[in-house]
Structures are given as structure tokens and as C-alpha cells.
Amino acid sequence: MNEFKxxxxxxxxxxxxxxxxxxxxxxxxxxxxxxxxVRPVINKDKCTGCSLxxxxxxxxAVIKVEGGKYDVDLNYCKGCxxxxxxxxxxxxxxxxxxxx
Amino acid sequence: xxxxxxxxxxGRGGQGAVTAAELSVYAAIEEGKYAQAxxxxxxxxxxAPVVAFSRFSDKPIxxxxxxxxxxxxxxxxxxxxxNVNVMEGLKANGIAVVNTSKPAEDxxxxxxxxxxxxxxxxxxxxxxxxxxRMPIVNTAMLGSFVKATGIVKLETIxxxxxxxxxxxxxxxxxxxxxxxxxxxxxxxxxx
Amino acid sequence: xxxxxxxxxxxxxxxxxxxxxxxxxxQTHIAETLSEYVANGELDAEYINAESEHSAIxxxxxxxxxxxxxxxxxxxxxxxxxxxxxxxxxxWRLPIVMVNTNRSLSPNLNIWGDQSDSMxxxxxxxxxxxxxxxxxxxxxxIMAFRIAEDERVQLPVMVNAKGFYCTHVIEPLTIxxxxxxxxxxxxxxxxxxxxxxxxxxxxxxxxxPDVQTEIRKQWDDALRNSIKVIREVFKExxxxxxxxxxxxxxxxxxxxxxxxxxxxxxxxxxxVAVDALREKGEKVGMIKLRVFRPFPFDxxxxxxxxxxxxxxxxxxxxVGGVGGPxxxxxxxxxxxxxxxxxxxxFIQGIGGRxxxxxxxxxxxxxxxxxxxxxxxxxxxFMFLQVRE
Amino acid sequence: xAAYFKNLKEIPEEEYFIHGHRACAGCTExxxxxxxxxxxxxxxIVVSPTGCLEVFSTPYPYTSWAVPWCHVAFENAGAVAxxxxxxxxxxxxxxxxxxxxxxxxxxxxxxxTIDIGxxxxxxxxxxxxxxxxxxxxxxxxxxxGIQRSGSTPYGAxxxxxxxGKVIPGKIQWKKDGAKIAAAHDIPYVAxxxxxxxxxxxxxxxxxxxIDGPAYIQVLCPCVPGWRIRPxxxxxxxxxxxxxxxxxxxxxxxGSLTVTVKVPQRKNVEEYLRLQGRxxxxxxxxxxxxxxxxxxxxxxxxLGPRK
Numbered sequence: 001m002n003e004f005k006x007x008x009x010x011x012x013x014x015x016x017x018x019x020x021x022x023x024x025x026x027x028x029x030x031x032x033x034x035x036x037x038v039r040p041v042i043n044k045d046k047c048t049g050c051s052l053x054x055x056x057x058x059x060x061a062v063i064k065v066e067g068g069k070y071d072v073d074l075n076y077c078k079g080c081x082x083x084x085x086x087x088x089x090x091x092x093x094x095x096x097x098x099x100x
Numbered sequence: 101x102x103x104x105x106x107x108x109x110x111g112r113g114g115q116g117a118v119t120a121a122e123l124s125v126y127a128a129i130e131e132g133k134y135a136q137a138x139x140x141x142x143x144x145x146x147x148a149p150v151v152a153f154s155r156f157s158d159k160p161i162x163x164x165x166x167x168x169x170x171x172x173x174x175x176x177x178x179x180x181x182x183n184v185n186v187m188e189g190l191k192a193n194g195i196a197v198v199n200t201s202k203p204a205e206d207x208x209x210x211x212x213x214x215x216x217x218x219x220x221x222x223x224x225x226x227x228x229x230x231x232x233r234m235p236i237v238n239t240a241m242l243g244s245f246v247k248a249t250g251i252v253k254l255e256t257i258x259x260x261x262x263x264x265x266x267x268x269x270x271x272x273x274x275x276x277x278x279x280x281x282x283x284x285x286x287x288x289x290x291x
Numbered sequence: 292x293x294x295x296x297x298x299x300x301x302x303x304x305x306x307x308x309x310x311x312x313x314x315x316x317x318q319t320h321i322a323e324t325l326s327e328y329v330a331n332g333e334l335d336a337e338y339i340n341a342e343s344e345h346s347a348i349x350x351x352x353x354x355x356x357x358x359x360x361x362x363x364x365x366x367x368x369x370x371x372x373x374x375x376x377x378x379x380x381x382x383w384r385l386p387i388v389m390v391n392t393n394r395s396l397s398p399n400l401n402i403w404g405d406q407s408d409s410m411x412x413x414x415x416x417x418x419x420x421x422x423x424x425x426x427x428x429x430x431x432x433i434m435a436f437r438i439a440e441d442e443r444v445q446l447p448v449m450v451n452a453k454g455f456y457c458t459h460v461i462e463p464l465t466i467x468x469x470x471x472x473x474x475x476x477x478x479x480x481x482x483x484x485x486x487x488x489x490x491x492x493x494x495x496x497x498x499x500p501d502v503q504t505e506i507r508k509q510w511d512d513a514l515r516n517s518i519k520v521i522r523e524v525f526k527e528x529x530x531x532x533x534x535x536x537x538x539x540x541x542x543x544x545x546x547x548x549x550x551x552x553x554x555x556x557x558x559x560x561x562x563v564a565v566d567a568l569r570e571k572g573e574k575v576g577m578i579k580l581r582v583f584r585p586f587p588f589d590x591x592x593x594x595x596x597x598x599x600x601x602x603x604x605x606x607x608x609x610v611g612g613v614g615g616p617x618x619x620x621x622x623x624x625x626x627x628x629x630x631x632x633x634x635x636x637f638i639q640g641i642g643g644r645x646x647x648x649x650x651x652x653x654x655x656x657x658x659x660x661x662x663x664x665x666x667x668x669x670x671x672f673m674f675l676q677v678r679e
Numbered sequence: 680x681a682a683y684f685k686n687l688k689e690i691p692e693e694e695y696f697i698h699g700h701r702a703c704a705g706c707t708e709x710x711x712x713x714x715x716x717x718x719x720x721x722x723x724i725v726v727s728p729t730g731c732l733e734v735f736s737t738p739y740p741y742t743s744w745a746v747p748w749c750h751v752a753f754e755n756a757g758a759v760a761x762x763x764x765x766x767x768x769x770x771x772x773x774x775x776x777x778x779x780x781x782x783x784x785x786x787x788x789x790x791x792t793i794d795i796g797x798x799x800x801x802x803x804x805x806x807x808x809x810x811x812x813x814x815x816x817x818x819x820x821x822x823x824g825i826q827r828s829g830s831t832p833y834g835a836x837x838x839x840x841x842x843g844k845v846i847p848g849k850i851q852w853k854k855d856g857a858k859i860a861a862a863h864d865i866p867y868v869a870x871x872x873x874x875x876x877x878x879x880x881x882x883x884x885x886x887x888x889i890d891g892p893a894y895i896q897v898l899c900p901c902v903p904g905w906r907i908r909p910x911x912x913x914x915x916x917x918x919x920x921x922x923x924x925x926x927x928x929x930x931x932x933g934s935l936t937v938t939v940k941v942p943q944r945k946n947v948e949e950y951l952r953l954q955g956r957x958x959x960x961x962x963x964x965x966x967x968x969x970x971x972x973x974x975x976x977x978x979x980x981l982g983p984r985k
Contacts, residue, residue, distance in 0.1 A: 008501075008740065009501055009502070010502060010505060010740075011505065012505045012508045012509045012512070015502075015505055015506060015509050016484070017384050017445065017484065017509075018382060018383045018384045018484075018494065018506075018510075019496065019498060019502070019506045019739065020484045020492050020493065020494055021492065021493040021496055021737070021739065021740060021741070021742040022484065022492055023742075024491035024492070024493070024697075024742065024744060024745040024746070025694075025695075025697035025742065025743060025744065025745035026697075026740070026741055026742060027697050027698065027699030027700055027736070027741040027742060027743040028697050028698060028699050029699065029741070030699040030741050031183070031699070032147075032148075032698070032699060032700075032701070034149075034179055034180075034182055034183045035112065035146075035147030035148055035704060036147065036704065037147075037179075037235065050687065051687045051688070051690075052687065055687055055690065055710075055714070055876050056710060056873075056876075056913050057710075058702060058704075058705065058706050058707065058708075058709040058710050059698045059700070059702075059709065060694055060696075060697070060698040060709075060713065061698060073698075075698075076698040076699060078147055078703075078704035078705075079147075079704060079909075080704035080705035080706075080902075080909035080910060080912075081705070081908075081909055081910030082705060082909070082910050082912060082913055084910060085910040085911065085913065085914060086913050086914075094910075097179065099178045099179060099200060099201060099202065113703070114903070142499070143497075143701070143734050143735070143822065145701050145702065145703045145735065146703040146704055146902065146903060146909075147703065147704050148701060308766060308769045308770065308773070309762060309765045309766050309769060311758075311761075311762060311765070335769065335772065335773060336769060337765035337766070337768055337769045339761055339762065339765055339806065340806065341758060341761075341802060342798060342799070342801065342802030342805070343798060343799075343802070345754065345755060345758070345798075345799070346755055346757070346758030346761075346798070346799045346802050347758075349751055349752070349755035349758035349759045349762065349799065350758045350759065350761045350762030350765065351762060352751055352759060352762060353726065353749070353751070353758070353759035353760060353761065353762025353763040353765075353766070354762035354763065354765055354766035355762075355766075356749055356762075356763070357724070357762070357763045357766035357767060357770075358766065358770070359765075359766035359769065359770060361762075361766075375752055376751065376752060376755070379751055379752065478775075481770075481775065481776075486724045486747040486749060486763060487724075487747060488721055488722045488723060488724065488746060488747060488781055490747075491721075491744065491745055491746050491747045491748070492747055492748075493737055493742035493744050493747075493748050493749070494748070494749035494750070495737075495749050495750035495751055496737035496738070496739045496740075496742060496750070497733075497734055497737055497738050497739060498739050499738070499739060502739055502740075
């Protein structure tokens with residue numbers, strides 16, 4: 001999604017006026033998932049759907065799934081581990097990301 | 101050393117790629133060579149990909165621009181291959197040193213390394229965890245750097261590392277350099 | 292009417308929406324008059340009493356980015372304190388109009404007029420006009436809004452008027468009423484990219500080395516190309532209200548061999564000097580620059596053809612540099628003329644020192660002695676009024 | 680305090696601060712921003728001065744802001760917001776904008792608020808512009824690499840309040856931004872912490888709704904700056920409140936009420952221990968901090984220490 005992490009090279013004529021960014025929230029096209037070295041895994045049985053992980057996630061990388069439970073969006077999760085630390089029922093464990 | 105030897109270090113914010121580039125240059129200067137190290141400037145964030153550069157020469161280095169066709173790349177974090185084109189501009193018959201737990205053949209196949217590249221692999225993460233208890237691999241990779249290039253002597257790098265990390269930390273990091281030096285294996289290229 | 296009051300009246304007739312200002316002599320009468328207009332309901336605007344010039348221009352930027360028509364005024368140290376924001380206002384292409392009542396920069400503390408403040412901001416990307424008198428100041432402020440808000444321009448305009456001489460002087464002023472002005476300058480439209488929750492946009496992002504050059508070039512192009520629109524608007528204003536303005540105005544240059552080039556309020560005095568010299572049969576005239584940014588290369592070249600010499604009068608010093616900033620720019624702009632006139636720089640009027648008819652006359656004879664080879668001026672510029 | 684959000688389920692789903700930003704793993708500023716924006720909704724215009732938030736949320740060509748946002752300079756967020764508020768006011772009066780309320784919101788760092796930005800903050804508060812000023816207090820200049828700010832706490836290490844044989848880190852006490860704001864007699868001042876999301880959101884909503892300026896200071900732990908483990912950033916933000924170091928209160932038209940009661944205060948040592956920036960503290964420095972916190976806690980009527 002981002003080649004050598006460099007920004008594209010717009011021409012003068014292609015730039016919006018004053019380099020304004022016209023599309024709100026287009027950072028969603030930039031994945032930060034590759035930053036992590038550990039990954040949260042949510043145990044659906046233990047999860048009570050309390051949504052604390054969803055509230056505390058700095059990268060909005062926790063998504064609600066069926067049954068009122070929650071899961072991780074690995075496109076954006078940076079592996080900080082806050083969700084695992086704050087989960088009241090310890091339903092989330094951090095696992096080594098590994099190379100591949 | 102031919103005219104100029106240019107190295108690009110690839111890592112993530114907080115992994116010490118910039119420090120590694122700097123230490124390699126301190127060592128070269130200590131041996132009376134000309135050398136230059138600089139990070140690719142920009143806001144570094146923990147985990148975000150970063151790049152650092154180092155140049156070595158027997159003559160004063162005049163150029164002060166980024167390195168676009170490195171003689172060698174050093175990859176401190178193998179997961180970078182997924183999103184970062186670490187090979188960009190690497191000279192034909194260049195060298196690549198990668199911290200990985202995988203054998204060299206895997207890396208060549210998976211990331212289709214061109215035949216003419218000399219690939220060095222070392223499990224620097226394992227070394228760092230064994231010795232430093234932390235996945236900080238920059239000093240270990242300096243061992244591989246010495247083995248791959250021979251630009252500086254192993255002893256010089258170790259002295260520089262000991263000066264940078266005083267006391268016990270210095271000893272441990274020095275040990276990491278030695279182990280990586282010994283455990284780096286090369287394949288491919290004319291080597 | 293007093294010059295400063297004329298500027299305030301112009302802003303009122305332009306129906307500005309937001310004024311943000313901080314008081315500084317000699318700009319104060321403009322700010323005070325506007326505050327009265329707003330207090331009496333004669334002008335429906337929000338008046339922000341900023342706690343510094345830095346905050347004044349920052350508030351203007353916020354308001355203009357939200358789409359409002361914005362006016363402010365400052366000078367000297369105040370303009371210097373705004374310096375960080377001037378390129379941002381211009382780079383964001385915001386049509387802010389500011390009257391700068393030229394005041395000498397410290398050191399030392401000097402509340403009187405010279406061009407050191409605006410010269411220090413000449414590369415900040417603002418369109419810069421220089422007004423000679425109350426009438427011109429009044430007209431330029433109204434025209435400034437039309438030019439600034441033109442789709443093809445979208446840049447802030449700084450209308451310079453010398454402190455005291457062009458703020459506290461009382462002189463006749465012909466004005467128009469609201470309807471007439473509105474025909475020429477309709478109420479402002481909110482631009483597409485304005486800060487608005489219905490169309491969220493991000494202004495002032497982080498630009499990496501790969502893109503800053505292009506961003507700057509787009510901005511430089513806009514300022515450079517604005518000269519066409521300035522000429523257009525000057526003409527339209529003349530046809531509507533009978534006062535014709537041009538980028539460069541000449542006086543008795545038809546058969547002149549020597550041109551006296553300057554900007555702003557001293558042009559009046561210079562005309563009197565030209566008349567006196569003409570009576571003595573000297574072939575001399577005046578070249579008045581009304582627009583300093585964008586720099587009027589073509590107009591200047593046209594006005595300088597087949598002249599033997601040009602005397603450039605600066606009211607600012609490029610300390611340790613090429614003498615006066617205007618002198619440096621004129622000389623470099625005319626460098627590539629096939630028959631290049633001898634160009635000499637004269638620094639005068641620093642810190643409000645009165646510029647007399649005699650000063651121009653002395654300068655003229657300095658030029659003649661250089662032309663005749665009798666004399667050489669080191670580096671081609673000199674301080675005209677200094678007691679060495 | 681009328682609670683707009685009584686439990687986590689009432690937190691709106693809509694996101695106005697979008698992922699893909701470049702904050703460090705475990706950074707708490709995005710949490711505060713996301714929650715405040717959820718509390719006040721899409722009808723707002725945001726101003727940020729220079730700082731971590733501004734840099735990691737708008738690297739061209741990407742922006743994480745789904746609401747209008749602008750960054751002008753480091754020291755003028757208050758002034759820029761004043762200009763926006765004035766433009767909205769006059770345009771509504773002239774009928775050029777619909778008469779719906781558009782909240783003018785500032786998200787600034789501690790340095791951008793109470794050091795370099797203090798003058799424009801004070802001007803905006805004194806003039807009474809209708810805005811919500813949110814100071815994200817991570818207690819140092821983190822974007823430029825952890826340099827000391829006026830808001831850095833006593834004893835803390837930063838790169839410019841270095842720890843050495845002669846000087847053990849920052850020797851002054853933390854400059855209290857909330858008290859400075861309150862001194863302007865504005866309608867609403869509050870302190871908040873990312874560890875208490877509902878308290879934060881209710882305060883943000885109230886501050887935005889109140890006519891006139893509102894100031895909320897949110898404690899936002901910083902992983903590299905405080906030398907903490909990324910997963911501890913919320914835990915540390917909670918301990919700051921539970922130890923009485925960062926009491927959570929609101930001042931509405933002059934009257935102060937503690938919003939998060941702390942019946943049984945923990946020792947400050949529990950908070951300090953998790954942070955590398957305090958790793959060098961001596962016994963008596965910790966005692967000095969504890970006694971000062973005890974004194975402040977009594978004033979606010981927080982509970983005694985365990």
C-alpha cells in the first residue's frame with residue numbers, strides 16, 4: 001500500500017490550492033499494521049462485549065463483530081497492547097508477530 | 101576500498117538503525133578513514149519504518165546528499181520487506197545483510213533476490229534477546245556489517261560500542277557484536 | 292479627510308466581516324475609526340481586539356480560512372511581529388487586506404515613517420501597493436479586496452502608506468456611497484475549500500521535501516500572474532469612478548534623459564522638484580511604482596527605455612547589502628536591457644526625516660556629475676541626507 | 680453534572696479521527712481526540728498548533744481529520760480559533776451561514792498551550808470567544824524529541840531537563856494550566872484523563888455546549904517521553920488520578936466540584952515506579968512529591984492516603 005513509504009510526487013498543476021487536503025480522513029488508505037511486533041488475539045468466549053478495548057484503542061483498530069463481541073483490524077493495529085492490559089476479563093493476549 | 105562505499109540501514113523507529121549507522125562511522129573515523137552518517141530526516145515514530153545512511157572513503161567525502169544506489173543495505177527488521185522496497189537502487193553485485201530467523205535460501209526465494217547480490221543472514225533478534233533481553237538489534241548488526249565489508253576491524257567496532265554503552269551494557273553489546281560477526285553467513289554474489 | 296480615516300472608510304464601504312487589530316502608532320486612527328463604526332452599528336462586523344499583532348494576523352487567517360472578508364492594519368514592530376504568519380496567510384491564498392502605515396523598524400525606537408518594515412516582508416508573498424495620498428490609499432484599499440478575492444489571484448494585499456505623512460495628513464478625498472462600491476465590490480462569497488463542517492478540509496498539513504517545492508511554485512505563480520488582474524481592476528475602477536490608476540505612473544518622462552524612481556508619499560514632493568529642474572531646462576522626469584509586489588518587470592522596462600540614467604530613491608537600507616532594497620531590485624530587473632541606463636541608488640527619509648524638494652534636486656545633480664564622468668559613487672548608491 | 684454519556688454503550692459509533700495516523704504505538708492523544716470529537720459530533724472546526732498531534736495526523740497527502748481542521752503556527756491556536764469563531768458569528772448574523780451551532784475546538788499540546796501559546800490562549804479566553812480549548816497534556820515537547828516544557832512535572836527527566844550528578848531532572852513544579860485558565864473567570868474549566876473516557880466526554884460536551892470559552896486539560900501519557908511500556912499508558916493515566924497527582928474536577932462559573940472521587944489515595948510511588956523518566960528519583964524527592972500531593976489533595980477534599 002505504501003511503496004518505500006514515500007509520499008507521491010504531485011506536479012504543481014495537480015496540487016489543490018494552498019496544498020489543502022480535500023478528502024477528510026483519507027489516512028485510512030495508509031496501513032500502520034506493519035509497525036507491530038506483537039499482535040492482540042481476542043478470545044471470543046471470554047469476551048463480554050464491554051467495549052473497553054474499542055474505547056481505548058489509539059488506532060481505532062478494534063471492530064465490533066457479530067454477537068456484540070470485538071475483533072482486531074490488523075491493517076491498523078500497532079501492537080501497543082493497551083487492549084490486552086485493560087480488558088477486565090483478560091480475554092486478549094498478545095502474541096509474537098513473527099516474520100511472515 | 102574503492103572510491104566510496106555507501107550503506108543504507110533499514111529499521112523501525114526505536115530499533116536503533118540510526119545509532120548503528122553512526123557507530124559504524126565512528127569506528128571508520130577512528131581507523132583514520134573518512135566517513136559520514138546521517139538519518140533520513142523526518143519525524144521518527146516508534147515502529148514506523150526509518151532509514152539511515154553511512155558513507156566510507158579513503159578521501160574526504162564532499163557529497164552531502166541522500167544515497168540512492170547503495171553498495172550495501174542492512175535490514176534490521178525482516179518485516180520491512182512487506183511494505184518497504186528496501187532493495188530500491190541497490191547496486192548490481194551489491195551486498196544485503198538481513199536480520200532473520202530464516203535461512204538465506206528462504207529470503208532469496210520469498211523476496212526474489214537477484215542472483216548477483218551477496219546476501220548475509222544472521223538471527224540478530226535471537227542474539228539480542230539472549231544477551232540483552234531486548235529485541236534491540238542495532239549493535240549485533242554492526243558485527244554483520246564488519247564481516248560483510250571488512251571496512252573496519254571488529255576490535256574498533258567493539259571499542260566504539262563499549263564507549264557508547266558504558267559498563268555492563270557495553271560488555272553485553274560487545275558480545276552481541278562478536279556473536280553476530282561469527283554467526284553471519286553469506287550466500288550468492290561473487291563472494 | 293484624514294488619510295487613516297480614509298483607509299477605515301474604505302474598509303467600511305467594502306463591508307468587511309472581521310477586523311482583528313492591535314494598536315500601534317501611527318496606525319491607531321485606522322483601528323479606532325473602525326471600532327467606532329462597529330460600535331455604532333455603521334459596520335456589521337466582528338472587531339477582535341487581539342492581544343498582539345501576532346494574534347491579530349492569526350485571527351485574520353482563521354476568519355479568512357472560514358470564508359470571511361477580513362481587514363487589519365499595522366506597521367513597524369507590529370508588522371515584524373506578524374512576520375511568521377505573513378507567508379502563511381499568502382501561502383493559504385487568503386484574500387486578507389492589510390494597511391501597513393510604514394514605520395521605521397527598531398533599533399532605535401522610532402515611530403516615524405520609512406519603508407524598512409514592508410521591505411523586510413517583501414518576499415512573504417503578499418501583493419504590495421504603495422499609496423501616495425489619502426485618495427490613493429482609499430481607492431487602493433477598495434481595489435485591493437477585488438484583486439485579492441479574484442478567482443485567478445486569491446492572495447492577501449498589503450497597502451503601504453507612509454506613517455504620519457500618509458495617515459495623519461488631512462487632505463481632500465472624493466468618495467463613493469455604499470451602492471456604488473457594492474457594484475464594483477459585491478459581498479464576499481464563501482470559497483469551496485473554506486473551513487466548513489459540511490465539507491471538511493485540512494489546511495496546513497505537514498509537507499515533506501518531495502512536495503514543498505511544488506507548493507511554493509504554485510504560490511509564486513499566483514503572485515507573479517496577479518499583475519494582469521491588478522491592471523484589469525485598476526482600469527475598471529477608473530472607468531467606474533473616473534480615477535485612473537496604473538502599475539507605474541510617469542511624470543514628464545516624454546523626452547526625459549534621467550528618471551527619478553520612487554514609491555509612496557514622497558512622489559508629490561518629487562514632482563515639484565522635477566518641475567523646478569525642468570524650468571532650468573533639465574531633461575528629467577519621475578517614475579512612480581504603485582505596485583512593488585508582484586515586481587512590475589515589463590512596465591519598468593517600458594518606462595526605462597532610452598534613458599541615460601535612473602536615480603532610485605529608497606526609504607530603507609539593505610544593511611551591508613546592495614544599498615537600498617528597491618535600488619537592488621530595479622538594477623537587477625533592468626540588467627538585461629540592451630541599452631541599459633546608469634542606475635544609481637539614493638537612501639533618504641529614514642525614520643521619518645523629511646524629504647525635501649532640494650533633496651531630489653541635489654540627487655539629480657549627483658547623477659549628472661556621474662554621467663559626465665566628473666564623479667564616481669562607490670557601489671552606485673549613497674546616503675542622501677546623512678551627516679557624516 | 681448532567682451526564683450526556685452514562686455508560687460505554689452510549690458512546691457514539693461515528694469516528695471523526697481516522698486511523699492510519701502516525702502516532703507511536705500506545706500514544707494516548709488519539710484516544711482523547713477521538714473521544715472528544717465523538718462527544719461533540721461533526722459540526723465543529725478544529726484548530727491545532729504545532730505539536731505531536733498535528734504532525735502525526737496530517738502528513739501530506741494524508742489527513743486523519745474527518746472534520747474541518749487547520750494548523751497555522753505554534754503560538755497562535757487561541758487567536759486562529761478566535762478568528763474562526765468571529766467569522767462564524769458574523770456570517771450567521773448576515774445569514775450567509777445557517778444558524779446551527781458550529782463548535783470551534785482547539786486541540787493543543789501542553790507546550791503549545793501554556794508556554795509558547797499562553798498569550799493567544801489568554802487573549803481568546805479574556806475576549807470570551809465561544810470555543811472549546813482542549814489541552815492534551817503529555818507534559819513535555821514530545822514531537823521534537825522529549826524536551827522539557829513548563830508542564831513537565833518536578834523531578835522528571837527530559838532531554839533538556841537532564842538528570843546529572845548536580846541536577847536531578849526538572850527542578851520546578853508543574854505549571855498548572857487549568858488554574859491559569861480558571862483565572863480568566865471563564866464559564867467552564869475542567870481537568871480530565873484518558874483513563875476516564877466517560878468523564879472526559881461529558882466534560883467535552885458540556886464545555887462545547889456552554890456559551891463562551893471552555894478549557895479542558897487532559898492528561899495524555901506518552902510512551903517514549905515518559906519511558907513507559909506502550910500497554911501501560913492507560914494504567915499510568917489512571918494511577919495519576921488514583922494517587923491524587925492529577926485530580927479530576929470541573930469549575931463551572933467559578934464553583935469547583937471534584938468529578939472523579941478518590942476515597943482512598945494510593946502512594947505516588949505506585950505511579951512513579953512505572954515510568955523511566957522518574958527512575959532516578961531519590962527517597963526524599965519522592966517524599967517531597969508525596970507531601971505536596973497530600974497538601975493539594977486536602978484542599979480538594981480527596982480521600983486520605985492508604
